[in-house]
Amino acid sequence: MPAIIEADDDGLYVLKFRGAGQGPKALIAELLAGEVGRLAGLPIPEIVFVVLPPDLARTEPDAEIQSLIGASGGLNLALDYLPGSVTFDPLVFQPDARLASAVVWFDAFVCNVDRTARNVNMLLWHRRLWLIDHGAALYFHHAWNQRDRHALAPFPRIADHVLLKFASLLAEADAEMRARIAIDKIAGIVELIPDSWLADDPGFESRSHQRDAYLNYFTTRLAASEIFVKEAIHARASHV
DSSP states (O other), X not given: OOEEEEOTTSOEEEEEOTTSTTOHHHHHHHHHHHHHHHHTTOOOOXXXXXXXXXXXXXXXXXXXXXXXXXXTOEEEEEEEOOTTOEEOOTTTOOOOHHHHHHHHHHHHHTTOOOOBTTBOOEEEETTEEEEOOOTTSOGGGGSGGXXXXXXXXXXXXXXXXXXXXXXXXXXXXXXXHHHHOOHHHHHHHHTTXXXXXXXXXXXXXXXXXXXXXXXXHHHHHHHTHHHHHHHHHHHHHHHO
8 A cells, every 4th residue: 555645855755655565675676676677778767765653653544554654664675756757558559679678578587477368557648658666576475485487487467468479579679778787786776675674584693694595596597598588588488
């Protein structure tokens, strides 16, 4: 249950609550995937941290929302609000092959299961495509002991991607995206994860080790991009 808020900088944002059912890991996925996508030059709204005062819950009449605000006191995540935007519809707007291929590559890279015809998670704003909602990406962090297997997996669910049929330049996108994404830049993005979002995990000695695990995942997956690119090309050939 996101909310449109006005922050103290007078900007409007779509707030993602830390206390929502998906928990802080959804915010971590939103932060990491979103910033990696922005690093790669994809159209993703600006991502900001938002401090939510829990006292706001006292003036909220809806009990469910009141509980959500109370559970989300402190640091949360938000995206720049795009006023007047509409949900992407492939029958109305067809992206060019280069952009579609880059988006498909990116979603396979971060294992985003949530860009299907059922839930496109894309907006049209000023005649431009924008990518939103990456909380379902990086699902390996819900089972840390399988992260190495996920890093080298082909991601067959890319077959359901709503832009796959437009993505005719996947091999070219692979070369371009690998050139844009520098591991040292990803390391800086990983360092943005707040300590309060990293739960104590028996598989790690410290929160620093958890951050290292995210970075190692990205490093391994980027080096093995041929695996998920081949899967996407095969899936497209099977559906076109």
